[in-house]
Amino acid sequence: MGIEATELEIGYLSLNKKGEELCGDHVETIMGKNGDATAVLADGLGSGVQANILSTLTSSMLSKMIEGGLSLEESVSSIMRTLPVAKNRGNVAYSTFTIVKVNPDFSYVLYNYDNPEPLLIRDGQEKKLRFRKMMIEGKNIEIAEGVLLKNDALILMSDGVIFAGVGETLNFGWTRKEVGEYMCGLFDKSVSAKNLATILVDRADVLYNHRPGDDTTSLVIRRRPRVNVNLLVGPASNPDDDEKMMGLFFRKEGKHLISGGTTAKVASRYLGKKITGTLNYPDPEIPPISHIEGVDLVTEGVITLNRVVELAKNYLNRNDAYFTWSFQDDGASLLAKTLFEEATDIAFFVGCAVNAAHQDPKLGISISTKMQLVDELTKSLKAMGKHIRVAYF
Numbered sequence: 001m002g003i004e005a006t007e008l009e010i011g012y013l014s015l016n017k018k019g020e021e022l023c024g025d026h027v028e029t030i031m032g033k034n035g036d037a038t039a040v041l042a043d044g045l046g047s048g049v050q051a052n053i054l055s056t057l058t059s060s061m062l063s064k065m066i067e068g069g070l071s072l073e074e075s076v077s078s079i080m081r082t083l084p085v086a087k088n089r090g091n092v093a094y095s096t097f098t099i100v101k102v103n104p105d106f107s108y109v110l111y112n113y114d115n116p117e118p119l120l121i122r123d124g125q126e127k128k129l130r131f132r133k134m135m136i137e138g139k140n141i142e143i144a145e146g147v148l149l150k151n152d153a154l155i156l157m158s159d160g161v162i163f164a165g166v167g168e169t170l171n172f173g174w175t176r177k178e179v180g181e182y183m184c185g186l187f188d189k190s191v192s193a194k195n196l197a198t199i200l201v202d203r204a205d206v207l208y209n210h211r212p213g214d215d216t217t218s219l220v221i222r223r224r225p226r227v228n229v230n231l232l233v234g235p236a237s238n239p240d241d242d243e244k245m246m247g248l249f250f251r252k253e254g255k256h257l258i259s260g261g262t263t264a265k266v267a268s269r270y271l272g273k274k275i276t277g278t279l280n281y282p283d284p285e286i287p288p289i290s291h292i293e294g295v296d297l298v299t300e301g302v303i304t305l306n307r308v309v310e311l312a313k314n315y316l317n318r319n320d321a322y323f324t325w326s327f328q329d330d331g332a333s334l335l336a337k338t339l340f341e342e343a344t345d346i347a348f349f350v351g352c353a354v355n356a357a358h359q360d361p362k363l364g365i366s367i368s369t370k371m372q373l374v375d376e377l378t379k380s381l382k383a384m385g386k387h388i389r390v391a392y393f
């Protein structure tokens with residue numbers, strides 16, 4: 001993998017209108033095998049079940065048509081013929097949408113129909129998109145084209161973002177200009193697409209006074225560098241294989257993380273470096289980290305991994321824990337930052353040795369516990385779009 005290798009990262013988050021179990025916005029994303037991607041954000045008219053059905057239908061149909069080989073123009077034309085209109089609301093379509101197709105060379109085409117203007121952040125500043133208008137089936141569609149550069153972030157949003165605060169904390173809502181200023185002010189190239197979407201939706205929630213007056217969604221497409229991270233969990237089942245395992249682990253390019261005290265001792269012997277412990281408890285429930293020269297992070301094992309698994313599941317869902325782990329320095333938070341935000345390619349080196357310290361039945365910890373945690377974590381990381389490799393020793 002070249003030093004300048006980059007890839008697309010897509011993340012999104014939705015907030016339901018107050019009192020609604022279903023969201024009236026819907027997102028569909030398709031990552032192609034050759035490096036292309038399609039993302040659709042649809043906003044159904046109204047809220048609740050009807051809006052959910054309409055937005056899901058719109059985004060699903062658009063993404064499937066494009067995946068099937070239709071051009072964006074053909075797909076949009078087809079959906080505009082299909083979508084009904086609400087005659088009692090001035091003949092507006094039952095769903096608005098924004099659709100983006102990114103090609104393997106990172107060039108993109110964007111079609112926007114009645115959603116707020118997407119935001120492109122480049123070098124921490126908004127780069128205005130140049131739109132041209134096209135009439136498709138009697139509707140005005142805005143079209144923009146360009147190329148995503150390294151660390152660019154393209155942010156799509158439903159109108160729930162713009163209306164945030166109406167009747168609550170603001171008289172007339174949040175302007176699109178203010179949205180751009182807010183996101184540029186908080187933008188950092190190290191923040192993942194999912195967390196950028198989370199930052200925007202959370203701000204809208206605050207402006208709504210946590211009583212959203214509309215469904216609110218942000219979808220972020222980011223071109224980011226590929227970063228290797230290696231995680232070592234447990235010593236080899238056969239002590240004679242420890243040397244081989246450590247050699248493979250430390251020869252791999254990228255950051256080197258170690259989970260588990262016994263594993264750290266094996267690494268310490270291999271490197272000929274001392275383990276330096278700490279008594280710092282940023283989180284009283286998570287054992288403190290240690291330090292070994294040549295290792296980027298050394299954490300305790302099962303307790304820390306269990307917390308990281310919980311954080312990963314939260315990340316894939318509401319992601320409200322982001323505002324805690326992104327600022328804390330306990331072992332689980334530091335692992336989460338590295339795995340969820342920094343890494344794109346993660347190699348797991350999993351030792352299958354039985355830990356004598358875990359044999360007390362009262363602890364409820366066994367080798368199967370560790371293996372289950374590794375399995376759950378790798379599944380969550382794959383769902384985040386990470387490239388995962390697992391080797392067992």
